[in-house]
Amino acid sequence: MFEFKLPDLGEGIAEGEILKWYVEEGGEIGEDEPLMDVETDKAAVTIPSPRGGKIAAHKGKVGDIVNVGDVVVVIDDGTGEAAAVEEAAAEKTFAAPDTPEPEAVPEAVAPAAMPGVRRPVPAAPATRRLARELKVDINLVSPSGPGGRVTPEDVHRFADHGMTVPAATPEPAEHLAAKQVSTDTAFAEFAAHASATIPFLELEPMPDFSADGPVEVEALRSIRRKVARKMVTSMSLIPHVAHMDDADVTELDKFRVREKERRAGGAGGKLTLLAFVIKAITAGLKAAPAFNASLDPFREEIIYKKYYNIGFAADTGRGLVVPVVKDTNNKSIIQIADEIFEKANLARDGKLPPEDMRGGTFTITNVGPLGGTALLPTINYPEVAILGMGKVQEKPVVRNGEIVIRKILPLTLAFDHRIADGADAARFVAELVRQLSDPNLLLLET
Amino acid sequence: MVMGSLREETQVVVIGSGPGGYVAALRLADLGKDVLLIEKRERPGGTCLLEGCIPSKTLIHAVEVKETTRQAEQFGLTFKGVEFDPAKLRAWTDEVVSGLSDGIKGLLKRRDVTVIHGHARFDSPTSLSIEGGEVSGIDFEQAIIATGSSLNQLPDGIIPSVWSSADALKLPRVPDSLLVVGGGYIGLEMGLVYQGLGSEVSVVEFFPRLLMGADFDLVDIMVGQVKQRLHEIMLDSKVKSIAETDGDATGGFDVDIEVGGKIVSKHYDQVLVAIGRRPNTDDIGLEKTKVAVNEQGFIVTNEECRTAESNIFAIGDAAEGPMLAHKASREGKVAAEAIHGGEVAFDNRAIPAVVFTDPEIAWTGLTEREAEEQGIEVTIGRFPLSALGRARTLGRTDGMVKILADPAGGLVLGLGIVGPMASELIAEGTLAIEMGATLEDIMVTIHPHPTLSEAILEAAEVAAGEAVHVNPPRKVR
Numbered sequence: 001m002f003e004f005k006l007p008d009l010g011e012g013i014a015e016g017e018i019l020k021w022y023v024e025e026g027g028e029i030g031e032d033e034p035l036m037d038v039e040t041d042k043a044a045v046t047i048p049s050p051r052g053g054k055i056a057a058h059k060g061k062v063g064d065i066v067n068v069g070d071v072v073v074v075i076d077d078g079t080g081e082a083a084a085v086e087e088a089a090a091e092k093t094f095a096a097p098d099t100p101e102p103e104a105v106p107e108a109v110a111p112a113a114m115p116g117v118r119r120p121v122p123a124a125p126a127t128r129r130l131a132r133e134l135k136v137d138i139n140l141v142s143p144s145g146p147g148g149r150v151t152p153e154d155v156h157r158f159a160d161h162g163m164t165v166p167a168a169t170p171e172p173a174e175h176l177a178a179k180q181v182s183t184d185t186a187f188a189e190f191a192a193h194a195s196a197t198i199p200f201l202e203l204e205p206m207p208d209f210s211a212d213g214p215v216e217v218e219a220l221r222s223i224r225r226k227v228a229r230k231m232v233t234s235m236s237l238i239p240h241v242a243h244m245d246d247a248d249v250t251e252l253d254k255f256r257v258r259e260k261e262r263r264a265g266g267a268g269g270k271l272t273l274l275a276f277v278i279k280a281i282t283a284g285l286k287a288a289p290a291f292n293a294s295l296d297p298f299r300e301e302i303i304y305k306k307y308y309n310i311g312f313a314a315d316t317g318r319g320l321v322v323p324v325v326k327d328t329n330n331k332s333i334i335q336i337a338d339e340i341f342e343k344a345n346l347a348r349d350g351k352l353p354p355e356d357m358r359g360g361t362f363t364i365t366n367v368g369p370l371g372g373t374a375l376l377p378t379i380n381y382p383e384v385a386i387l388g389m390g391k392v393q394e395k396p397v398v399r400n401g402e403i404v405i406r407k408i409l410p411l412t413l414a415f416d417h418r419i420a421d422g423a424d425a426a427r428f429v430a431e432l433v434r435q436l437s438d439p440n441l442l443l444l445e446t
Numbered sequence: 447m448v449m450g451s452l453r454e455e456t457q458v459v460v461i462g463s464g465p466g467g468y469v470a471a472l473r474l475a476d477l478g479k480d481v482l483l484i485e486k487r488e489r490p491g492g493t494c495l496l497e498g499c500i501p502s503k504t505l506i507h508a509v510e511v512k513e514t515t516r517q518a519e520q521f522g523l524t525f526k527g528v529e530f531d532p533a534k535l536r537a538w539t540d541e542v543v544s545g546l547s548d549g550i551k552g553l554l555k556r557r558d559v560t561v562i563h564g565h566a567r568f569d570s571p572t573s574l575s576i577e578g579g580e581v582s583g584i585d586f587e588q589a590i591i592a593t594g595s596s597l598n599q600l601p602d603g604i605i606p607s608v609w610s611s612a613d614a615l616k617l618p619r620v621p622d623s624l625l626v627v628g629g630g631y632i633g634l635e636m637g638l639v640y641q642g643l644g645s646e647v648s649v650v651e652f653f654p655r656l657l658m659g660a661d662f663d664l665v666d667i668m669v670g671q672v673k674q675r676l677h678e679i680m681l682d683s684k685v686k687s688i689a690e691t692d693g694d695a696t697g698g699f700d701v702d703i704e705v706g707g708k709i710v711s712k713h714y715d716q717v718l719v720a721i722g723r724r725p726n727t728d729d730i731g732l733e734k735t736k737v738a739v740n741e742q743g744f745i746v747t748n749e750e751c752r753t754a755e756s757n758i759f760a761i762g763d764a765a766e767g768p769m770l771a772h773k774a775s776r777e778g779k780v781a782a783e784a785i786h787g788g789e790v791a792f793d794n795r796a797i798p799a800v801v802f803t804d805p806e807i808a809w810t811g812l813t814e815r816e817a818e819e820q821g822i823e824v825t826i827g828r829f830p831l832s833a834l835g836r837a838r839t840l841g842r843t844d845g846m847v848k849i850l851a852d853p854a855g856g857l858v859l860g861l862g863i864v865g866p867m868a869s870e871l872i873a874e875g876t877l878a879i880e881m882g883a884t885l886e887d888i889m890v891t892i893h894p895h896p897t898l899s900e901a902i903l904e905a906a907e908v909a910a911g912e913a914v915h916v917n918p919p920r921k922v923r
Contacts, residue, residue: 120793120795122857122882123882124880124881124882125793125794125880125881128791128793129789129790132789132790132791133789145882146855146856146884146886146887147852147855147856147857147882147883147884148854148855148857148882149857149882149884150882
């Protein structure tokens with residue numbers, strides 16, 4: 001029997017939601033064949049089976065949240081009885097006399113965290129002892145030291161996230177009660193602390209809404225919880241200022257529609273306004289480095305990035321995801337358009353790899369196609385600015401003393417007032433508006 | 447008191463007072479446990495202290511001093527009339543052993559650990575009977591088996607006049623000619639001792655190489671030196687028969703050896719058999735418990751040194767793993783702390799091995815051969831002592847340091863050393879492996895100059911491709 005524990009999925013991810021089992025209980029699975037899909041607060045990942053054999057038991061059903069280090073599946077791989085089904089015992093289980101050489105023990109003991117990682121994790125003896133004391137399976141900890149060395153800090157971080165080698169399962173009722181108590185205590189502690197820090201702040205537990213009518217309760221998790229954290233962090237740390245303007249995209253749109261039709265089915269066949277905006281923004285960021293920076297309040301430093309990775313908010317049906325188009329200064333508008341199309345599709349399917357969601361330096365949110373004359377976007381912390389695109393509409397505008405009908409794109413730049421001032425933003429947006437007004441300028445100047 | 451009439455009760459009983467058992471007993475006492483220690487021999491210390499590491503290294507050192515006087519001739523220092531007084535050397539060795547054994551007695555006494563003499567056998571998982579002492583039996587809560595190992599004998603039966611390594615260590619006499627059966631570390635160490643004392647020494651080995659456990663490149667350098675001191679090294683060879691000449695050992699021994707498929711008959715003044723050891727697990731009543739042993743008789747344990755009988759632990763030579771005193775001591779501490787309820791495990795990544803030949807050989811962690819056999823990709827850095835200042839000043843350039851690292855992250859995986867003081871130098875490699883150190887960690891650590899330890903830094907630089915003290919690889923084209 002082989003007990004497979006949810007491996008460390010990297011980047012400090014502590015848990016995931018089971019989206020799918022590829023093989024039902026009792027079914028056969030081969031080594032490295034897809035085992036399950038798990039959605040984390042970053043993305044959905046497919047986890048391959050580390051062993052071949054029969055699926056003896058799923059340790060969770062679709063929709064359940066599982067922690068890194070939890071046993072998620074038991075595979076009957078033909079090695080001995082299910083002596084180790086009591087989870088905690090897995091490591092200390094007595095090795096049967098017929099197990100071969102002592103040298104082979106590490107492999108048998110190692111829970112095969114990620115496929116391929118079989119050698120014992122490098123860590124100092126004191127760190128290994130710390131892990132044992134904190135009931136952490138050190139093989140599941142993401143290392144931060146050189147040569148893949150696990151440090152005491154790594155072990156503490158792992159333990160603090162509540163990711164421990166599960167002890168013998170307590171009575172479910174008791175468990176829930178204990179959890180409830182700890183939640184209440186946590187709230188009281190937080191409220192006392194926050195109220196002491198912010199004048200007039202009054203925090204109270206949520207009222208019992210069900211007293212006033214029927215409700216449905218859903219756990220805050222995965223992407224939703226991640227978004228909540230990001231937004232509170234951004235709004236708490238960054239003094240937001242918004243600057244708004246209208247861009248006349250009549251000529252650009254004509255050009256876009258023509259080129260798109262001409263290229264239908266090939267490269268650039270999905271040419272969108274967003275691709276042009278990304279290119280124009282890249283040029284703007286080069287001219288105004290403050291909007292391609294980050295502020296480190298703890299070191300009191302501004303970090304100017306010399307690379308241009310533009311994220312775009314995508315509504316995936318399972319929550320907000322921000323795919324990143326990298327090195328936009330070295331890519332053509334057509335390349336950018338194709339990449340937007342491809343990454344948006346991957347994100348919608350939950351298949352966008354985590355590395356395509358990180359490293360952004362500026363974000364664009366384009367809610368226009370869904371409607372809206374103006375919006376106040378929240379900066380994608382720790383970036384400095386975000387551009388909101390409203391709905392492109394034909395509007396009567398005055399040109400040379402006459403009222404004409406033009407296609408107008410409302411734009412809002414929300415920016416970090418610690419790094420940039422209103423005049424900087426005005427110049428940045430004015431330049432953007434100018435470039436979007438004439439496709440020839442984009443050709444000449446970006 | 448009437449022999450064998452007394453029963454004792456204790457929390458923990460430790461069977462055997464070798465470097466595993468006595469360390470476990472001391473640790474348990476420090477952790478507040480009531481401990482009884484059972485020992486078959488008169489004195490504590492086990493094989494290591496009484497008939498192994500300690501007496502052999504005492505003799506080896508004496509011989510090395512003599513050998514050094516010979517080597518000193520190259521720098522103009524000539525000793526005349528260097529000779530051994532075997533009686534005095536024997537007494538000196540006894541003094542060293544007794545001093546250490548008394549030291550252990552003192553440590554045990556000051557912690558109120560009672561030592562009971564006799565041979566212990568389990569009656570049940572919580573009781574022992576003792577043969578040959580004042581106490582007849584012990585009831586206990588937990589037990590640690592630290593019964594050690596015994597010398598293997600030749601299959602044809604025992605000729606009492608043939609020496610075991612334990613006999614040879616007592617220095618009964620210095621024979622004119624000595625055949626050492628077994629080219630492992632004990633055979634080579636003892637062979638060199640007697641060569642130094644004046645015997646003409648030959649070695650016969652069943653396998654095609656000496657010191658089969660070590661990497662060949664290290665062994666080859668050692669053999670290059672050692673063969674100048676040995677009369678004959680017979681590899682791929684088997685002793686077919688040993689007989690006392692004319693039925694009397696005073697006339698020496700007639701030995702038939704199969705060398706390369708042919709039987710040759712030889713005569714030696716004395717024969718020493720050193721063909722390994724086996725665990726002492728067959729006569730301690732394990733059948734009365736659930737304790738399991740493997741095919742070779744070693745007790746099977748888990749990471750805590752716990753056997754299949756959950757209140758019984760096993761450590762040292764009696765348990766699986768290499769038969770080394772330092773492994774036993776570490777296991778003794780693990781078992782003691784596990785009994786005390788600590789979160790503890792024998793999770794060591796490297797157990798150093800040391801051979802006190804001249805030059806010495808030591809290795810720790812992964813060997814090159816293991817890497818090959820297990821298909822582990824490694825980067826190897828070798829540094830010859832001939833390029834090292836300190837080795838030159840000592841006139842000892844017969845050596846090399848070899849470091850093995852993970853090609854990806856530079857993690858140090860193994861260290862092998864042949865040369866003077868290899869036994870002392872190996873500790874750095876073991877610490878590096880336990881700490882998860884990388885080549886860079888060793889390279890940026892300042893090693894004192896001029897010392898042999900610099901060779902480890904140099905080998906790390908070679909492995910990392912950043913060595914300044916070796917010539918760069920010749921450019922092709």
